[in-house]
Amino acid sequence: MGRNSKGEWTLSWTPPQYSVDDDGKRIGYTNENTPNNWGRWGHEDERGTTNFITPDLVKEAAGLISSGKTISCAVPVEAGGPVHPSRPGVVHHFGYSGADSVVGSRLQSIAPGFQGADDYIFMPLQGSTQWDGLPHIFHDDVMYNGYWMGNVEGMGGAAKCGIQNQKDTLTSRGVLLDLPRHQGIERSEPGVPITPAMLDECAQAQGVEIRRGDILLIRTGHVPWYYSLADKSEFWAAGAPGLSDATVEWIHSKEIAALAVDNIAVEVEPAENPESQLYPVHVRLIRDLGLTIGEVWWLEDVATECIAEDRWEFFLSAAPMNVSGGAGSLINPIAVF
């Protein structure tokens, strides 16, 4: 099986008409898309916009801590959560357990008298509150900074731009824009594109400024809606509120380090242009800008604290797991007030 010139599945196949150099880059390929950050942090950069986070900015963000109250922005990791339909859900099993210790199991022959529990999770790294890393999205067979998508392979994972490149970062000033609260509605409606004007108005009303190196959180109320529904098929059929294509320039001009939304795919679903490729905003944010994006975040509790304290900025620690060659990561982001 293969693909045709339009990228559609087909039984026939023609090998790509290009070569790849020793740096892992597609030779002769230039990214004509604007805006883009290719080369901005050097020919060999594998981190993208998290380069905006400097030690000085982290120290400054730590200055936002006053009460020390900590709030998780993660949904529960469990079967039945809002996992993108392209992925299987969470499977959580125990190897041995309290029940085995009561009844007695083969464990007792290996470890007589030992009592305890041990468990295993099988799940997509992007199957819960997550970062989409830079090797998650390609276009023209190329990922961020010109690296060939063949650098991401089955056994070795991402030889370029793997999520482990972000293991020491994604800790910065967090800023929450609470769109439904600002608009006086319960939640943003599926299919409604979030525009730069909506983000600017919300920031202005909240009295908060978005700065270089920030991790921007955008609340829509969409993931909470999932949990409120008895029939989850309604959720998947409805699409999602999310970023419009026009926000790409806005995000680029703000020089933010990363952004996360409490929806499934950050961008609006269905896409604004039905003729476009799938997930067009992913391509522009992840591949062109080198922006790490967060999905399925839980922003209800952090929003409640922001309202109570009447402040929309906080210290945010959201490092990914140190997964060698990972395309993304499960996370438990912590906002500190």
Ligand code: UVW
């Ligand atoms: C896909 O792009 C398929 O998934 P996600 O929404 O996790 O980026």
